[in-house]
Amino acid sequence: MAEYVQKKATSLFGNLKYEPLIAGVTGGVISTLALHPLDLVKIRFAVSDGLTSRPTYFGIVHAFKSIVKDRGFLGLYQGATPNVWGAGASWGLYFFFYNAIKSHMQDSQNELLGPGKHITAAASSGVLTLLLTNPIWVVKTRLCLQYEGVRNVSKSVVKTQPKQYKGMTDALIKIYRYEGIRGLYRGLVPGLFGVSHGALQFMAYEELKKLYNHHYKQSNDTHLGATQYITFAALSKLFAVSVTYPYQVVRARLQDQHKAYKGVIDVINRTWKYERYKGFYKGLAPNLLRVTPATCITFVVYEKMKHALMPLKVST
Template identity: 60%
Template sequence: MAAMKTKGDVHLSLFSHVRIEHLIAGMSGGAISTIILHPLDLIKIRFAVDEGKSSLASVLRPKYNGFLHAISSIYQAEGISGFYKGVTPNVVGSTCAWGLYFMFYNGMKTWMQEGDTRKDLGPGIQILLAAQSGVVTLALTNPIWVAKTRLVLQYERKMAMSDPLKNYSGFLDCLAKIYRSEGIRGYYKGFVPGIFGVSHGALQFMAYERLKAWYSTYYDHHLDTKLGTLEYLSFGALSKLFASSITYPYQVVRARLQDQHRQYGGVVEVAKLTWQYEGLRGFYKGLLPNLLRVTPATAITFVVYEKVSHFLMSKA
């Protein structure tokens, strides 16, 4: 008689499918794409927090009339280094986030497939697995994203308020000052809209998996067949465009909550004030530099991930 599986056996089975190869491959993709495209992320965030109304914070901020004007203004005021403010937490955050996301997602996916990597789980299960992976990853990395946003929003001019706790010399100094002035809660500003943003990753991964499945079915390949670089680039870019066009507003809300120069009561207040003073357009500020950044960034990340993971898995 076969032995019955206990609850512990089920958990062991799940963790047995979590592979370090996926972690390393995801971290590699995240690091490379972030280093290359960080300047566009910086511009996107600066556009996102511009409320378009008179306030102390708006007076302190530089004004950009458009994407090209932002590039020239930052270069003239801050030089090349100005485009790389906040790059350290961005690289650390992206490296950890992509690595953890790919590791958790593929571990749960393989568990659900019961070890058969050729089994198609369908869009519903794929969205659920991606959402679960996103929540876990966000809980572990949100402090890094807060620090990144704060450093990106350090402008070239001295702040009129001259608050030393809002001026940071680097990543670790930023984390330390956030803790001293705001406590643990400071590390989780923007966490709620980040939870909403998990839908972004879920839609992106679902679209990416569906595109690969449709392509494999069309050419009569197995689902785990290694594809070419062009296919991975195309599927990564298309899936990101799809997810970004639907979920971008949460990034504006999240960036404004994390801005050290402006204090809000929460998600509802940000959404209400954005709608009141800027209308629907306000929720899409920074969309152009965001798409210019995330589309190639995701394509690069997925290509590097697929190539590295296939290499590591073949050596395992």
């Protein structure tokens, strides 16, 4: 039995390749830099429960105008540093683990996996990635929710806590010092439920590519055009978001430094009590505006870079 487990582990590690890691990091960083302002607005909408003193926004455009007016253009990039680190690491590690696990499941290089195995590979990759990156996402949420000096629609200064964190490193140190490891892993439970989001997205993406290649009688590893990658990425993302979005609201509220919850059940109960089902979909519009092009950019850059790096490996 021990020999079998060792053989399986060796086989899995043998499938780890650097190309998906580099391609995933690059795609994640580029898409995040381009679309972070929408992520900032999405988080602020997601935690807006109408009970805590916060800036008041009446739509995406109004939110952008208010942030720029109060903090300048750079205010739209509040929390961008951990977001870039988190997105780069998450996409890189996700593709890194996903390709290794998928290859490990294949009996031959050309074997086509079914939806079940795609979901299994994607879910396993998601759990591993989340365990490594959750502290970065906690920091990103905290930095995005610093409202010092922000005014609401009535022009009066919103009474919020003073600025708590100077930046990403300061936030990591302070959260660990005052809240311990538990603080760095706030939102982990809904994040684990959120693994289903990535699993559904990757399953849909792989199945769409497989159907396309089958229709045109091409091999499954055929290098497609940017239009195909964009279409498959957008459709798979819209499908995953529509099914799993509420977990992002729950996760953001657990990571919010301005309000304390006892846990996931408490967030769900209080959100339902005061906001009903609409509360679980706050921030959905800016999220869709952000994640759809972000996913398209990430997947196109990933696919293009992965294929570009392959000849380099062959030549060496």
